């Protein structure tokens with residue numbers, strides 16, 4: 001049975017975040033809580049999937065196939081969506097079988113899993129990689145790693161509208177820029193597309209320098225025929241993607257205790273720590289108003305830390 005595009009358009013709430021280091025610098029921050037859109041389908045991964053779902057439906061596919069690691073927020077959101085909206089899903093996993101809380105959810109929600117090993121997973125960038133899987137699952141539409149590419153970015157463009165609609169409730173007439181965690185850069189590219197130069201987008205990059213984030217953002221903007229500007233990338237990985245140091249852990253505990261906002265260590269906490277550094281260095285003038293995207297990912301916290 002062909003996939004029907006889910007008529008589900010969750011809106012992420014925009015909430016002020018009051019912290020000492022912001023107040024001291026006279027900077028105001030509001031958080032777009034993608035972690036609150038749903039109890040199971042969390043964060044930017046739902047928005048990144050929406051246009052892939054439209055394409056799959058147009059192509060007459062039954063469901064989606066994609067790939068990720070054993071803690072993947074992307075596969076988790078995809079499997080949860082498949083379960084909720086009754087379409088089949090398949091997941092190609094990196095490494096050898098391991099039963100993390102994430103993988104147990106994928107199984108429970110009926111995602112067909114295949115473990116590719118490490119070498120097999122590295123082959124995902126080869127032009128012939130998908131041929132074997134398309135032959136095996138001819139009715140599933142293939143989604144690139146993390147839900148990326150131009151469709152993924154276009155699905156995130158709605159976030160700009162969602163935030164703008166809620167500014168008045170905060171008493172804000174306008175804002176001075178966006179701040180968010182970056183993995184592939186797809187979500188950032190979606191904000192850049194929607195802003196069309198109106199406000200800058202600052203990306204705190206959670207992966208080490210050689211992961212080609214800048215090239216991926218450029219490629220998406222080029223595909224959309226949009227100038228390669230309106231954003232800034234800065235390193236926020238703290239020595240490696242999976243590296244979690246004591247200062248980071250303390251930052252998460254303190255922030256959650258004083259604001260009630262939960263963070264996971266690999267993306268959102270590193271992004272906010274990088275923001276604190278810039279704010280303390282006086283990068284943003286007093287009176288600046290920034291929007292932070294809480295990209296979710298809290299499910300991955302169960303296994304990692």
Ligand SMILES: *Cc1c(COP(=O)(O)O)cnc(C)c1O
Nearest residue numbers: 073183184185186187267295297
């Ligand atoms: C995947 C993810 C990101 C990175 O999103 P990209 O679009 O790949 O840059 C950021 N935060 C969280 C919590 C994520 O799960």
